[in-house]
Amino acid sequence: MTTESQNRKVSKSAYQAIREFIYQEAGIDLGENKQQLVFSRLNKRLRYHQLPDFDQYADLIKQDTRSNERQIAIDLLTTNETYFFRESGHLDTLKSNVLPKHPPNRVFRVWSAASSSGEEAYSIAMILDDYFGHRVKWEIFGSDISSRIIEKANGGIYQAQRIDAIPRDFLKRYCRKGKGEYEGFLLIDKNLRERTSFREINLTRPLPEIGQFDVIFLRNVLIYFDQQTKEKIIRSLISKLRPGGILYIGHSESLKGMDVPLTLIAPTTYQMQ
Numbered sequence: 001m002t003t004e005s006q007n008r009k010v011s012k013s014a015y016q017a018i019r020e021f022i023y024q025e026a027g028i029d030l031g032e033n034k035q036q037l038v039f040s041r042l043n044k045r046l047r048y049h050q051l052p053d054f055d056q057y058a059d060l061i062k063q064d065t066r067s068n069e070r071q072i073a074i075d076l077l078t079t080n081e082t083y084f085f086r087e088s089g090h091l092d093t094l095k096s097n098v099l100p101k102h103p104p105n106r107v108f109r110v111w112s113a114a115s116s117s118g119e120e121a122y123s124i125a126m127i128l129d130d131y132f133g134h135r136v137k138w139e140i141f142g143s144d145i146s147s148r149i150i151e152k153a154n155g156g157i158y159q160a161q162r163i164d165a166i167p168r169d170f171l172k173r174y175c176r177k178g179k180g181e182y183e184g185f186l187l188i189d190k191n192l193r194e195r196t197s198f199r200e201i202n203l204t205r206p207l208p209e210i211g212q213f214d215v216i217f218l219r220n221v222l223i224y225f226d227q228q229t230k231e232k233i234i235r236s237l238i239s240k241l242r243p244g245g246i247l248y249i250g251h252s253e254s255l256k257g258m259d260v261p262l263t264l265i266a267p268t269t270y271q272m273q
């Protein structure tokens with residue numbers, strides 16, 4: 001560590017202020033000891049604003065109403081790790097148990113809530129296009145609190161090293177190889193992009209008018225919330241789930257202890273009553 005960065009270590013008061021900020025803004029509970037994470041994620045913003053310490057940065061995001069710094073801090077403090085065909089067992093059961101029961105005269109709607117950069121949504125899009133073809137209309141809606149990551153999701157361009165889990169046949173049919181300045185990247189097929197849209201939504205706030213969904217994916221985000229926030233989010237989300245609709249959560253997550261109208265039908269898979 002350089003002397004400069006040692007001087008900038010996250011003081012107790014700065015940590016508490018930043019912890020409170022991200023809890024109030026995103027519902028994310030950092031816990032007692034994530035000073036190192038706060039340091040590594042936000043240190044460059046101190047440099048950018050030429051601030052001597054994290055206390056001053058905490059003051060800046062508390063008071064900042066003019067610039068975009070609060071959103072930048074949220075973008076940096078959220079963990080956006082994701083990849084194509086993550087926890088693909090859910091996609092297998094979607095295909096084998098859910099899609100065959102869908103009435104063909106109604107649009108099949110899926111919400112990838114906390115979608116991160118879109119890999120989850122586009123993986124689902126490949127499954128739906130492959131299964132439904134032209135027989136059934138479908139659409140996917142993705143959302144995330146991070147504006148930076150939503151921009152990336154809307155672009156549908158990904159680094160070619162991060163696509164290992166995409167089945168070979170899908171890779172051929174749904175992904176275009178980049179050329180020239182896009183060498184080493186791939187672009188999701190236009191047909192899938194046209195049916196997949198993304199928008200910034202904070203799940204801890206009242207939800208906008210987004211209609212009803214047949215399936216909601218809420219994976220690998222509940223782990224960041226305390227029990228009270230988790231329950232509030234689940235109640236709010238399932239108001240957008242049709243009766244009989246399916247909710248998938250991440251494999252390390254649980255809805256234990258919640259009094260909600262959902263039936264556990266398989267591990268991490270719930271059905272709306």
Ligand SMILES: C[S@@+](CC[C@H](N)C(=O)[O-])C[C@H]1O[C@@H](n2cnc3c(N)ncnc32)[C@H](O)[C@@H]1O
Nearest residue numbers: 026078080082114116144145202203219220221
């Ligand atoms: C680890 S990623 C999970 C992405 C994807 N669902 C998956 O399983 O691969 C968690 C995402 O949740 C988002 N997130 C965190 N708090 C949120 C909130 N309050 N509202 C909406 N999204 C949130 C983060 O920005 C991040 O992109």
